[in-house]
Amino acid sequence: MSTRKISDSMVRRLSGYLRQLRFLAAEGRRVVSSQELADEAATTAAQVRKDLSQFGSFGQRGRGYPVVPLRDELVRILGLRRPWRACVVGAGRLGTALLGYEDFGKRGFEIVAAFDVDPELIGKEVEGIPVLSIEDLESEIRTRGIELAVLTVPHGPARRIADRLAEAGVRGILNFTPTRLRARPGVSIRGMDIAVELEGLSYRIVTGGEPGGNGA
Amino acid sequence: MSTRKISDSMVRRLSGYLRQLRFLAAEGRRVVSSQELADEAATTAAQVRKDLSQFGSFGQRGRGYPVVPLRDELVRILGLRRPWRACVVGAGRLGTALLGYEDFGKRGFEIVAAFDVDPELIGKEVEGIPVLSIEDLESEIRTRGIELAVLTVPHGPARRIADRLAEAGVRGILNFTPTRLRARPGVSIRGMDIAVELEGLSYRIVTGGEPGGNGA
């Protein structure tokens, strides 16, 4: 129950554990050790135990952690008990690529619509998902109960559309644009900036940074 | 010179400063205050000063930081003085979307080739970039002097291709696959895992986490 304040890096690790637990559950494994989870999530066994101990005693000493109950607990902690309803805004190349990304569903995120400005696309379906006019953004978000948005529009309109999404009641935005969005109350934002990651790689290489890094 | 050990989050911030400095330089601005850089990079003025002071005294008290020299210094620190030669491995939807991402060039990363298994694509050009056979991965990487790879292949072959890239002498991999790659000595890896980010969003929303987060 004690879903205390969790740091960003810890959430990332939990995500990693969950991924591995799902895989193990599908394989029929019953228990897993902290060491094994650590290997997969690029961390240490002690770290895994400390992380999981935040939520009570789940493991059994001498055996390890029961795979399915632990998986379900992490699902609960991360807020994934029911799937999130999401949309992709901007059905350009990147947007359509994401529409075809089948892992969304497996991980608990259901893409229910895409939005674009292109009249050629509007009304059609891409990967089985309807493309709607961005003019109807607010009303469609409300009627379809969309809670999350993946933003893949060009730099120019990015800020304005993010504001409209916030206004329409979206709870979270995954930002693929190179634009830094303003924080808005009630809306969580997470950026996937390719340039930032590449520059991080560049830095690590020139400084001879051996460690594989965030190991993803 | 004192290019000391820099934390991952600091590198991310430096990246943010650099982005803003490039913008200001293009506008002709001469100086910028720590406060202004902080606003744009979603941090505090004190943090900006602390970050930059790691590399010596660049600012002028009472005035701020000179835009162009500071930009050049960050370019040097991040290892971006000369452009990196990069390739995209996997010319599927996501791969081709990235091939068309013009910001690569502006930020100092030159995509010189793409690789795929599809005979339909091999030998053609996508977005002006030649698509080569993945069979020739090693030889092409060597002859073209490719240092960085963006990995956008399916889960199945991801590990094996990452190993081949490492073997061929690539120095860094930006991993867009949902596969966790093994660390290899001499190769830096950075993952862009959509599921991890979405789960992070999910967690923050269910726990009522207001803060806009990493602000990107």
Next chain:
DNA sequence: TTGTATTCGTGACTCATTTCACAAGGACCC
């Protein structure tokens, strides 16, 4: 030249995260 308003640079402090070491609990074999 003096005074005032800015803004950086930095050491001290606080807070958070990670690592360490080891006791406690359970499984398993004989």
Next chain:
DNA sequence: GGGTCCTTGTGAAATGAGTCACGAATACAA
């Protein structure tokens, strides 16, 4: 039932990151 292995759970120590407050240096006006 006793002994032996494992593996977790967890306080304490160590490390690291971020914040604060203030002195030092500069610009600018009068």
